[in-house]
Amino acid sequence: MEKKRVILDTDTGVDDAMAIIFGIKSEALQIEAITTVAGNVDVEKCTRNVLRVLALMNKKVPVGKGCDRPLVKPQFSVPSVHGADGLGDLEEDGKTFYPPLDKSLLSKLHAVDLILESINNHHDEITLVATGPLTNIASAILKDPRTMRKIKEIIVMGGAVNVPGNIPPGAAEFNIYVDPHAAEIVLGFALPLTLVGLDVTHQVRLTRNLVAQELGSKSDKIPQFIFKATEKYMDFYRDNQGYDGCYLHDPLAVGVAIDQSYVKAEEMKIYVETEGKVTSGMTMPFRHPMLKKESPNVSVCVEVDHKRFLSNFLRIAKES
Numbered sequence: 001m002e003k004k005r006v007i008l009d010t011d012t013g014v015d016d017a018m019a020i021i022f023g024i025k026s027e028a029l030q031i032e033a034i035t036t037v038a039g040n041v042d043v044e045k046c047t048r049n050v051l052r053v054l055a056l057m058n059k060k061v062p063v064g065k066g067c068d069r070p071l072v073k074p075q076f077s078v079p080s081v082h083g084a085d086g087l088g089d090l091e092e093d094g095k096t097f098y099p100p101l102d103k104s105l106l107s108k109l110h111a112v113d114l115i116l117e118s119i120n121n122h123h124d125e126i127t128l129v130a131t132g133p134l135t136n137i138a139s140a141i142l143k144d145p146r147t148m149r150k151i152k153e154i155i156v157m158g159g160a161v162n163v164p165g166n167i168p169p170g171a172a173e174f175n176i177y178v179d180p181h182a183a184e185i186v187l188g189f190a191l192p193l194t195l196v197g198l199d200v201t202h203q204v205r206l207t208r209n210l211v212a213q214e215l216g217s218k219s220d221k222i223p224q225f226i227f228k229a230t231e232k233y234m235d236f237y238r239d240n241q242g243y244d245g246c247y248l249h250d251p252l253a254v255g256v257a258i259d260q261s262y263v264k265a266e267e268m269k270i271y272v273e274t275e276g277k278v279t280s281g282m283t284m285p286f287r288h289p290m291l292k293k294e295s296p297n298v299s300v301c302v303e304v305d306h307k308r309f310l311s312n313f314l315r316i317a318k319e320s
């Protein structure tokens, strides 16, 4: 089977790290590059975190450091969710957890140019999987729309269409909230685009008990990393939402790149709210009962086979 060429554009916190692991280990994908953008934590930390994951896996993939702030809004990050370092602070108090980082993997190109170069090297073959705010991708569209037309498809972890968002008071999902102006550009670009939003990712639940049972006793580096890095991440959900676990938001976006049949999607016209006082970042579907509807711009995931996805994710996470 020919592998699908993928660029992962990430704001590497805990679930992005799991998405990178899942993507690199999957036999269906060829990860051409990993790019970073400010989101969960600042872009320097996100970039270091990608190098950490690659060091744990002993894999060599070009890494491009990208935009350090959203297009218009001020930067917004969430160290309270992913730990101060974005990966659950496994090296707190002088401890060592990661092997030495291979800084030679860091491209001289900015993420935007690394994305454009990869697309130019592989016309109509690149699947772009975005698991962070869409600043890099919007910037690439603004810089060179002709090259961006040669993308095969974009899969975005983001949005909350028929369910509440995860930014209080609940209009918006985090990635779109951080840079709604970028999201508006990307969703308006009329490329094949699949939105993997909270409608489906909130159904993919990794509980603390399940992680302990499946990965806790494995001595390999990757299961141990997932077991330990998810601890603080799960503390956040336990303390704030009464749910002792986390969601596999970003791994599911990679899962959709691996096997579209994990999800069912509906074509919709989605608007991104860029200005609202309480609704900034909302992904609003056209839902007025007019007979003449606007043309759809996005394929929105509305159902997920969460059991099959979770069992495949855990199987791949356990493999040495």
Ligand SMILES: [Ca+2]
Pocket (backbone or CB within 6 Å): 010, 011, 012, 013, 015, 016, 039, 040, 131, 132, 250
């Ligand atoms: Ca992310």
